[in-house]
Amino acid sequence: MFLIIDYFNILYIMRNTMPAKNPKITRETANRLSALGGRIRAQRKKLKLNATVAAEAAGMSRITWYRIEKGEPAVTMGAWFNAVTVLGLTLDIPETEITGTDRRGWIPARIRLADYPELEKLAWHVRGADILSAREAMDIYERNQRHLDLDAMTPEEVQLLDALRIAFGLSGKET
Numbered sequence: 001m002f003l004i005i006d007y008f009n010i011l012y013i014m015r016n017t018m019p020a021k022n023p024k025i026t027r028e029t030a031n032r033l034s035a036l037g038g039r040i041r042a043q044r045k046k047l048k049l050n051a052t053v054a055a056e057a058a059g060m061s062r063i064t065w066y067r068i069e070k071g072e073p074a075v076t077m078g079a080w081f082n083a084v085t086v087l088g089l090t091l092d093i094p095e096t097e098i099t100g101t102d103r104r105g106w107i108p109a110r111i112r113l114a115d116y117p118e119l120e121k122l123a124w125h126v127r128g129a130d131i132l133s134a135r136e137a138m139d140i141y142e143r144n145q146r147h148l149d150l151d152a153m154t155p156e157e158v159q160l161l162d163a164l165r166i167a168f169g170l171s172g173k174e175t
Contacts, residue, residue, distance in 0.1 A: 037071035058082040
């Protein structure tokens with residue numbers, strides 16, 4: 001008698017039971033996952049649930065639950081959503097919780113016209129371009145400042161304009 005072992009099935013089972021390797025992620029993504037994991041842990045503690053009970057309610061193992069609380073990126077999005085849903089949370093994280101800094105004075109490398117309504121109105125003549133460089137945006141603001149409605153600007157757009165003025169050496173608000 002010979003024993004016949006089906007290695008394919010054994011390897012398939014082993015491959016699907018081992019935890020996935022962590023994918024390569026950016027530092028910002030790692031900070032976001034860590035912040036979200038911390039919020040999940042804090043909410044679980046606030047509800048006075050132990051990890052085993054929370055994991056069972058979410059349909060996962062206690063180990064997976066701990067990996068979520070640590071912010072490991074290899075855990076599936078479905079598991080993250082289950083964990084968040086069980087605790088009554090949402091998947092939004094305030095920017096200051098991730099970076100610990102505000103973005104005043106920060107200029108994006110590419111400025112989307114759709115994100116800044118007054119700039120979009122001033123850039124009516126720019127055909128086919130949805131994204132501008134910082135220099136192009138500042139030129140449009142300078143050339144059309146007499147048409148600029150400061151009261152209609154969003155706080156984000158005011159911050160952008162102030163940051164552009166600082167970056168390109170324009171000190172005051174000439175309007």
